[in-house]
Amino acid sequence: MRLLALFAVTLVASPGLAGPLPRVVGIPGKPAQDQCTACHQALDEPRLQQPALQAAQDIHHRQGITCAGCHGGDPTAEDPDVAMDPKKGFVGKIPPQKVPEVCGSCHSDAAFMLRYAPNIPTDQWAQYKTSRHGLALVKGDGRVATCASCHGAHGVLPAGDARSPVYPSRIVETCARCHGDVALMKQYGIAGTEIEEYKQSVHYQALTVKNDLSAPTCNDCHGSHGATPPGVSSVSNVCGTCHLTQREAFDLSPHKDAFAAMEQPACEACHSNHKVLQPQDQWIGVGEGQVCGNCHVAGDLGAQVAQALFQALAGTVERMERVHQRVEQLERRGMLMDEATVKLEEAHQALVLARNEVHTVNPQRVTAKTDEAQAVLAKAEKDAEAAEKELRFRHNGLKVSLVVILLAVVALGLKIREMEARS
Amino acid sequence: MDTGNKISRKGFINWLLGTSLGATVVAALYPVFRYVLPPEVAEAPTNRVLAGKLSELPPNSGKIFRFGAKPGILVRTQGGEVRAFSGICTHLNCTVQYRADFQHIWCACHNGHYDLQGKNIQGPPPRPLETYKVDIVGDDIYVTRGA
Amino acid sequence: MKLIEKLWQALDERYELQPLVDFAKQKAVPRHRHDWMYYFGGLTLFFFLIQVATGILLLLYYRPTAEAAFESVQFIMTRVPFGWLIRSIHSWSANLMIASAFIHMFTVYFAGAYVKPRELTWWTGVALLLLALGFGFSGYLLPWNELAFFATRVGTDMVSKVPFIGHWLLRVLRGGEDVTGATLTRFFGIHVAVLPMISTFLILLHLAFIQRQGMHEPQEEPKLPPRPFFPNFVLREFMVWLVGLALLAALAAFFPWELGKKADPFAPAPAGIKPEWYFLFMFETLKLLPAKVLGIEGEILGLAAFSVGGLFWFLAPLWDRKRVRGEKSLFALVVGWGVVLYIAAFTALSYLGVFQ
Numbered sequence: 001m002r003l004l005a006l007f008a009v010t011l012v013a014s015p016g017l018a019g020p021l022p023r024v025v026g027i028p029g030k031p032a033q034d035q036c037t038a039c040h041q042a043l044d045e046p047r048l049q050q051p052a053l054q055a056a057q058d059i060h061h062r063q064g065i066t067c068a069g070c071h072g073g074d075p076t077a078e079d080p081d082v083a084m085d086p087k088k089g090f091v092g093k094i095p096p097q098k099v100p101e102v103c104g105s106c107h108s109d110a111a112f113m114l115r116y117a118p119n120i121p122t123d124q125w126a127q128y129k130t131s132r133h134g135l136a137l138v139k140g141d142g143r144v145a146t147c148a149s150c151h152g153a154h155g156v157l158p159a160g161d162a163r164s165p166v167y168p169s170r171i172v173e174t175c176a177r178c179h180g181d182v183a184l185m186k187q188y189g190i191a192g193t194e195i196e197e198y199k200q201s202v203h204y205q206a207l208t209v210k211n212d213l214s215a216p217t218c219n220d221c222h223g224s225h226g227a228t229p230p231g232v233s234s235v236s237n238v239c240g241t242c243h244l245t246q247r248e249a250f251d252l253s254p255h256k257d258a259f260a261a262m263e264q265p266a267c268e269a270c271h272s273n274h275k276v277l278q279p280q281d282q283w284i285g286v287g288e289g290q291v292c293g294n295c296h297v298a299g300d301l302g303a304q305v306a307q308a309l310f311q312a313l314a315g316t317v318e319r320m321e322r323v324h325q326r327v328e329q330l331e332r333r334g335m336l337m338d339e340a341t342v343k344l345e346e347a348h349q350a351l352v353l354a355r356n357e358v359h360t361v362n363p364q365r366v367t368a369k370t371d372e373a374q375a376v377l378a379k380a381e382k383d384a385e386a387a388e389k390e391l392r393f394r395h396n397g398l399k400v401s402l403v404v405i406l407l408a409v410v411a412l413g414l415k416i417r418e419m420e421a422r423s
Numbered sequence: 424m425d426t427g428n429k430i431s432r433k434g435f436i437n438w439l440l441g442t443s444l445g446a447t448v449v450a451a452l453y454p455v456f457r458y459v460l461p462p463e464v465a466e467a468p469t470n471r472v473l474a475g476k477l478s479e480l481p482p483n484s485g486k487i488f489r490f491g492a493k494p495g496i497l498v499r500t501q502g503g504e505v506r507a508f509s510g511i512c513t514h515l516n517c518t519v520q521y522r523a524d525f526q527h528i529w530c531a532c533h534n535g536h537y538d539l540q541g542k543n544i545q546g547p548p549p550r551p552l553e554t555y556k557v558d559i560v561g562d563d564i565y566v567t568r569g570a
Numbered sequence: 571m572k573l574i575e576k577l578w579q580a581l582d583e584r585y586e587l588q589p590l591v592d593f594a595k596q597k598a599v600p601r602h603r604h605d606w607m608y609y610f611g612g613l614t615l616f617f618f619l620i621q622v623a624t625g626i627l628l629l630l631y632y633r634p635t636a637e638a639a640f641e642s643v644q645f646i647m648t649r650v651p652f653g654w655l656i657r658s659i660h661s662w663s664a665n666l667m668i669a670s671a672f673i674h675m676f677t678v679y680f681a682g683a684y685v686k687p688r689e690l691t692w693w694t695g696v697a698l699l700l701l702a703l704g705f706g707f708s709g710y711l712l713p714w715n716e717l718a719f720f721a722t723r724v725g726t727d728m729v730s731k732v733p734f735i736g737h738w739l740l741r742v743l744r745g746g747e748d749v750t751g752a753t754l755t756r757f758f759g760i761h762v763a764v765l766p767m768i769s770t771f772l773i774l775l776h777l778a779f780i781q782r783q784g785m786h787e788p789q790e791e792p793k794l795p796p797r798p799f800f801p802n803f804v805l806r807e808f809m810v811w812l813v814g815l816a817l818l819a820a821l822a823a824f825f826p827w828e829l830g831k832k833a834d835p836f837a838p839a840p841a842g843i844k845p846e847w848y849f850l851f852m853f854e855t856l857k858l859l860p861a862k863v864l865g866i867e868g869e870i871l872g873l874a875a876f877s878v879g880g881l882f883w884f885l886a887p888l889w890d891r892k893r894v895r896g897e898k899s900l901f902a903l904v905v906g907w908g909v910v911l912y913i914a915a916f917t918a919l920s921y922l923g924v925f926q
C-alpha cells in the first residue's frame with residue numbers, strides 16, 4: 001500500500017511525465033476525486049454510506065488522498081468489481097492491529113508529510129509503539145486504542161480543529177470513552193475513576209471554565225501517542241514543567257530526599273494526581289482531612305512545622321481580610337484609598353509567595369514572606385487610620401461651624417427681640 | 424436696667440450677630456472657593472495617566488505605573504519602542520515586572536512569562552495582559568486604557 | 571454714606587424705585603398662634619436655592635455617562651477640596667427640601683388655605699412638590715452606585731404597569747428597555763435642565779400669587795396686630811434659614827453621605843433595595859398588595875388608587891365647599907389626618923423593618 005502511495009506521489013511530483021493519471025493521491029490542497037465516494041454515498045446501508053459522507057470533511061480527502069490511499073483498490077473504476085479487486089490491492093476494512101501501520105505508512109514518512117503539513121511531527125508511530133496501548137496491541141489485544149480510536153477513522157479533522165476529538169477541551173471525553181468504563185478498565189487493573197476525579201480538579205476548571213487551552217488535560221501529563229503513566233520518579237518533573245516555582249521550593253525541602261528514598265511520587269502525596277483541588281491553607285496540619293497527617297503524627301517535628309506554617313499563613317490572611325474590609329468601608333464612605341489598595345495588593349503578592357515557600361516546609365522561609373506581608377499591611381493600616389482621622393477632622397470641623405451657625409441663630413433671635421421690644 | 428447697660432447689651436448683640444454671621448458666611452464661602460479651584464489632579468485618573476518620562480525609560484527596561492490603584496507596566500523594547508500593558512498577572516493578580524535578562528515581562532509569583540506583546544508564553548498565566556494605548560508627547564508618556 | 575445715597579437717587583430717578591420701598595414698608599404678615607407655619611414655604615425655597623448653588627458646583631466635575639459617572643462623583647468626594655461637603659450638602663438639602671415641602675403642604679391643608687381664592691397657589695404648590703419628588707428620583711441615579719441603580723430599576727418598572735401606554739412610558743423614561751447609560755443621560759438632562767426650568771417658573775408664579783393675595787389667615791384664630799414684613803418677618807425667616815443651614819451642617823457632620831459601590835448592571839440586586847424615604851409609603855403599599863385583586867393585578871390597582879387619591883388631594887379646593895363658606899370641614903380634617911397618619915405610619919414601619 002505504501003508503495004502504491006509512493007508510486008502515485010512520484011507521478012504527481014513529476015507532472016511532465018506521461019502515464020496513468022494520479023489515481024490514489026491527488027494534488028495536495030485539492031479535494032480528491034474518486035469513484036468510491038460517488039457510489040458509496042448512494043448506498044442504503046449506513047455502515048457503507050457514512051464513510052463516504054464523512055469524506056467531505058476528512059482532512060486527507062480534502063488534501064487529495066482518496067479512499068484507496070488506505071483501503072487500496074482502484075478509485076477511478078466505475079465497476080465495483082474492478083474498483084474493489086483484491087488484485088488491485090483492495091483490503092476492505094482495516095483490522096485494529098493494522099491501523100497504526102496504515103496511518104504510519106504516510107505519517108512516519110517525513111519526506112512525504114513535508115508536502116502536506118511540514119510542521120507536524122512524524123514520530124507518532126514510534127511513540128505509539130512505546131505506549132501502553134501500542135504494547136498491548138502488539139500482544140494481540142484488539143480492544144486498545146489505536147490511531148482511529150482517538151482521531152476517528154473517516155472524517156478525520158486536524159488536531160487544532162475545535163471539532164476534533166483530540167482538541168484540548170475534548171480530549172477528556174475522548175479518553176473517557178474507554179477510561180471512564182469501570183468494568184472495562186478493571187480488566188487492565190485500572191480503577192476507571194480517573195476521569196471523574198480529573199473533572200473535579202483545578203486543571204479541568206481552568207480548561208473548561210476559563211477556556212485556558214494550555215491547562216493540562218490527560219495527554220499533557222501522560223503523553224499523547226506514547227500514552228503511559230508517568231513513573232514515580234518523574235511525577236515532580238511533570239508537574240514542575242508548569243509549576244516551576246513550587247518545584248524549586250520543594251527541591252529545597254527535606255521531603256525531596258525522603259520521598260525519593262520511599263519511592264513515593266512527591267507532589268501527588270498532598271495534591272493527589274487526577275483530583276488536584278484548589279489548595280487550602282487549612283490542609284497544612286496533622287488533623288482530620290489535613291495532608292501532613294498522611295505521614296506525620298501529632299507531636300512530631302513535622303506536626304510542629306505544619307503548625308508554624310499554618311499559623312504564619314492564617315495570621316496574615318486574617319489580618320489582610322480585616323484591613324481589606326476596613327479599606328473597602330472607607331472607600332464606600334468616599335475616601336481615596338488607592339495607596340492602601342496598592343499595599344493590600346503587595347501583601348497579597350507576598351502571601352502568594354509565602355504559599356510557594358510552604359513547599360520548602362521551612363518555617364523561616366515562609367515567615368520571611370508573611371512578615372513582608374504583615375509589614376505592608378501595617379502600612380495600609382496607617383493609611384486607613386489617616387483616612388479615619390480625616391473623617392473625624394471633617395466631622396469636628398462641621399461641628400465647629402454648626403456651633404457658629406447656632407450662635408448666629410441665637411444672636412439673630414436676641415436682635416429681633418431687642419428690636420421688637422423697642423417698637 | 425440703666426441706659427449704659429442697655430447700650431452695652433445692644434452693642435454686644437450687634438457684635439455677636441456681626442461676628443457669627445460673618446463667620447457663617449466665611450464657613451459657607453471658603454469651601455466653595457476651594458472647591459472651584461481645580462484640584463491637583465485635574466481629572467479622575469481612571470482612563471488616562473501620565474505613566475512616565477521617556478528619558479527615564481532606557482531601551483530594554485520597564486516601569487510600573489498606576490491607574491488609580493491598579494498597576495500597569497510600561498515597557499521599552501530593545502528597539503526603543505514603548506508599549507504599555509495591564510500590570511496584573513492573569514493568573515493570581517500579582518504585579519508583573521520587566522526582566523531585562525529575559526527581555527520580556529515576568530511574574531515572580533509563579534514564574535509566568537509574557538512576551539513583549541503581552542502574550543502569555545510560559546507558566547500558569549491563562550490569558551495575555553491587556554494592551555493599553557501609548558501616546559508620547561515630548562518626554563511624557565501617556566497611557567490610555569479602553570482605547 | 572453720601573455715595574450710597576447718590577447712587578440710590580440716581581437709580582430711583584431712572585426706575586422709580588421709591589413706590590417699591592413704600593410697598594415693602596407697608597407690607598405686613600398676619601400674626602396668630604400658628605403663624606410659625608408661614609416660615610416653611612420660605613424654608614423650602616432656601617433649600618431649593620442651596621440645591622441650585624451646590625448643583626451648579628457639582629456640575630463643574632460631574633460626568634453623566636455610565637462609564638464615568640461613579641468615578642466623577644468619587645473624584646469630587648476624594649480629590650476636589652471640600653467636594654465631599656458640597657456633595658453631602660446637596661444630598662441632604664434635597665431630603666430636607668422635600669421634608670420641608672411636605673410640612674408646608676400639610677400646614678396649608680389643615681389651615682384650609684387652599685380654598686377660593688387661592689386655588690392656583692395650591693395647585694402650583696402641589697405641582698412643585700411633585701417636581702421635587704421628580705428631582706429626588708432623577709438625582710438619586712446620577713452617582714451611578716449599586717443602590718441607586720437598582721432603586722431606579724424598581725422605580726421605573728412601576729411605570730410599565732400603566733395600562734396601554736405603560737411599556738411606551740417605560741421606554742421613554744429609561745431610554746431603552748433597561749436602566750443603562752442611556753437612562754443616566756436622560757435623567758441627568760431631566761434633573762439639571764427640564765425640572766429646574768419648570769420649577770423656577772412655577773416658584774415665581776407661586777410667589778406672585780402669594781404676593782398678590784397676601785397670606786391666608788385661619789378664621790378660627792384670634793386676631794393680633796399684623797407683623798411688619800420688613801424687617802420683622804424677614805429677619806425671622808432669615809433665622810429659620812440659619813436653622814436650616816445648621817441642620818444641614820449637623821446632618822453632614824453626623825451622617826456624611828456615602829459614595830457606595832459602583833453599579834454593576836449584571837450583578838444580582840443586593841438584598842433590601844429601598845427607594846428614598848419619601849417614596850417608601852407607596853413602595854411598601856404596592857408590595858403589600860396581593861398579586862391579584864378581583865382579577866386585576868394588585869400593583870395596577872395600587873397605582874390607580876394612588877393616582878385617584880393624588881388627584882382627589884390636588885382637587886381639594888373644588889370639593890371642599892364648607893371651608894369656602896368659612897365653616898369648619900370635618901370631612902377635610904378626617905381626610906387630612908388620614909393621609910398624614912398613613913404616610914407617617916408606613917414610612918415609620920418600613921424603617922422598623924415590619925414589612926420584611
